[in-house]
Amino acid sequence: MDAASESSEAAHGARRPGRPYDHSGDPAILAVTLDLLAERGYDQVTLDLVALRTGRAKTTLYRRWPTKADLVVAAVEAVGTPPEARELPDTGTVRSDLLAVVDSPWLGGPDRRMVLFDGLVTAAQVSPRVADAVRTTVTTPYVGVYEALLDRALARGQVSPGRAEAVPLVAQVIPAMASRGLAEGPVGRSYFVDVVDLVVLPALGIVG
Numbered sequence: 001m002d003a004a005s006e007s008s009e010a011a012h013g014a015r016r017p018g019r020p021y022d023h024s025g026d027p028a029i030l031a032v033t034l035d036l037l038a039e040r041g042y043d044q045v046t047l048d049l050v051a052l053r054t055g056r057a058k059t060t061l062y063r064r065w066p067t068k069a070d071l072v073v074a075a076v077e078a079v080g081t082p083p084e085a086r087e088l089p090d091t092g093t094v095r096s097d098l099l100a101v102v103d104s105p106w107l108g109g110p111d112r113r114m115v116l117f118d119g120l121v122t123a124a125q126v127s128p129r130v131a132d133a134v135r136t137t138v139t140t141p142y143v144g145v146y147e148a149l150l151d152r153a154l155a156r157g158q159v160s161p162g163r164a165e166a167v168p169l170v171a172q173v174i175p176a177m178a179s180r181g182l183a184e185g186p187v188g189r190s191y192f193v194d195v196v197d198l199v200v201l202p203a204l205g206i207v208g
Helices: 003-012 023-040 047-054 058-064 068-078 094-102 110-126 128-155 164-170 173-182 189-204
Strands: none
Touching (some): 023 047, 047 068, 128 164, 164 189
16 A cells, blocks of 8 residues: 555544544454455455444544554554464474474464465565564564574584574574565465475484
């Protein structure tokens, strides 16, 4: 969305005197916003469509989120960080730990999550504010998860001698390649399996 469009939306949604805004419906509205991003992509999501899907008045949504970018940023921030950022998987091998992150049920499981992330990648390309929210809420925490997993592998002696300094860089590979792949459309599990097997593990000399 260009600056003129966002300004028009903002003007449409300028706050007027009235009853205080009721925040109790926000979680449902933000969840529907994510659903629509997954179903239709950022370009096809509008506040009017969200209002229709949620049964809320358009004026109510515009009071709370004057632009589509405002709404999408709020939806991204509401999902929180990946659960693996709080508790790392420990399945027995580095490979299966990395793939456990890919297979996480977070945000409806890997298939829905990849479709949703596809919508967010598109949104990030046209809205710097959405890009910042995605980076803070999704990308940076994922890099932290992968780095923690690889640091643990290093501590357990599973990383080849001389490869330790590569861990921080390699930890960025899966999120970076996910973003690259998603720029061309949703990617499946096999894509991440290839990234792990053909890039991450060989780069650190890890077998299994």
